[in-house]
Amino acid sequence: KQEVTQIPAALSVPEGENLVLNCSFTDSAIYNLQWFRQDPGKGLTSLLLIQSSQREQTSGRLNASLDKSSGRSTLYIAASQPGDSATYLCAAPSSNTGNQFYFGTGTSLTVIP
Amino acid sequence: SAVISQKPSRDICQRGTSLTIQCQVDSQVTMMFWYRQQPGQSLTLIATANQGSEATYESGFVIDKFPISRPNLTFSTLTVSNMSPEDSSIYLCSVSEGEGGYGYTFGSGTRLTVV
Numbered sequence: 074k075q076e077v078t079q080i081p082a083a084l085s086v087p088e089g090e091n092l093v094l095n096c097s098f099t100d101s102a103i104y105n106l107q108w109f110r111q112d113p114g115k116g117l118t119s120l121l122l123i124q125s126s127q128r129e130q131t132s133g134r135l136n137a138s139l140d141k142s143s144g145r146s147t148l149y150i151a152a153s154q155p156g157d158s159a160t161y162l163c164a165a166p167s168s169n170t171g172n173q174f175y176f177g178t179g180t181s182l183t184v185i186p
Numbered sequence: 187s188a189v190i191s192q193k194p195s196r197d198i199c200q201r202g203t204s205l206t207i208q209c210q211v212d213s214q215v216t217m218m219f220w221y222r223q224q225p226g227q228s229l230t231l232i233a234t235a236n237q238g239s240e241a242t243y244e245s246g247f248v249i250d251k252f253p254i255s256r257p258n259l260t261f262s263t264l265t266v267s268n269m270s271p272e273d274s275s276i277y278l279c280s281v282s283e284g285e286g287g288y289g290y291t292f293g294s295g296t297r298l299t300v301v
Contacts, residue, residue: 116294
């Protein structure tokens, strides 16, 4: 079974700072990994999907990297804004459970104006 | 990517009653899933909704408590039966447009409070 861990659990930064969120997973035989954003009491919004053949994906101020060999992924947010305040979740499949995704407990980000 | 409409967005229910949550997708999708997110927790998969056959439940979840229907490739329902306050959670529908590599899209969730 895949186990996904995210650190830190919470992060508070002043507006404009660059920051890195970390995700680690135990089963490295994955075909992709996905980062989501969740606002309080809401559903999940997909941010980036990285295929196993890729090392990183970029969307605007977001950049996600994937290192399968070490079982790690990072989400880099450049020039943070108060609107970035949310919980960020990392999810990865398991090599022996088909399409089921396993989620980390998330990093709660607060960007202070 | 697919667009999901999930209803209701929130509800407050009496214990002992049941609530049915609907998930409508704007395109045919292969895989549909139901997740639960308890307060302060991450997401836990309840079951995979299989079109035309019984859902596949994860350990700790049973059909009598969480009956699921999937009559076609664009629609599914999850019922939370005989509710107790411990069922208060956000329930989320999710779809993947194919096996392997397509990623997942989530609905906006149903916030359930049982009193």
